[in-house]
Amino acid sequence: MAAGETQLYAKVFNKLRGRSVPSLLEPLLGMGFPAHTALKALAATGRKTVEEASDWLHSHCNDPSLDDPIPQEYALFLCPTGSLLEKLQEFWRESKRQCAKNRAHEVFPHITLCDFFTCEDQKVECLYEALKRAGDRVLGTFPAAVPLVLHSSISYLGFFVSDGPADIIREFAVMFASEASSLADCTVKPCTKQLHLTLAHKFYPHHQRTLEQLARAIPPGHSCQWTAALYSRDMRFVHYQTLRVLYQYNPQNVDELMLSPGDHIFVDPTQQEEASEGWVIGTSQRTGCRGFLPENYTERVSECDTWVKHRPRQRGRAFWWCATVRDWTKSSGSRGCSSVPLWTVGGVLAEPRHRN
16 A cells, blocks of 8 residues: 555544454455545445455446546445335336336335435444434434324325434434445535325326225234434446446447346447437446446346445444334325425336347
């Protein structure tokens, strides 16, 4: 590790002295990877294992942006688990089948606590510490149950978190934002709107009744454990379309991408002037390389399919809370809600073909 990189790494983690922090960086440095690219690989893979980061670095050996100081974007979500998650996923499937796709289908079930923000690669470990500290501070005041109330309007269907528990959850988000600012020098905006879990958004008005019926199939009083989770994404491709590769493709020309099933490709629809009919120009998430590819070797998927869930710093009570669900669509006078930010993509798969 170069002297400057060593000092920077030491300076950041000086704030965490006194704790035993298992280092994933040192083994990567021992393999001969520069510190800045090793840290980038750890951030891009969720800091899970040395093996994943090493594989990422080998795959990105020809990535022209490998040395560029481009940070990831991070968001803090409250995510359901267990049987409630299964019921929500069933609602996702049935609502899409019976009422067509709406904007809620573009993201997994979640409650947004902090919108996306940037964090430098060498400071990501500090975000985990910020999450732990915030959780520890609200541990004693967190309610035993978090009631979720079903709300419906002509363009929105979802669960609102009742005011009392919502205040405590928002306090947790504010604490995380404060700790992240102190430890990782990040500017984090905690959610100040009514906390909500979106079930359907921007749907056809004549589908409202069917969607409400499907939502009521989620049993009132259904208990759940929730986890506060950090997700990251590549900030360069936020407004791009996301494609998932269906078929193997070996390049026929030097300006084409090699494709393997399961790869994700980022495509900017506004920069396709050079592409022939049936082809697109995209950037591979797996390799970071840019080139041409046959569009019908792919299908369009949600951007969140490429988001990375980061490993928790601690899996304790501070990260888990119970919740119950109840239906309040008829008795509530409040019918509106601000939606979480979502992205829409879509498309039709055709038969494989080759570029002329």
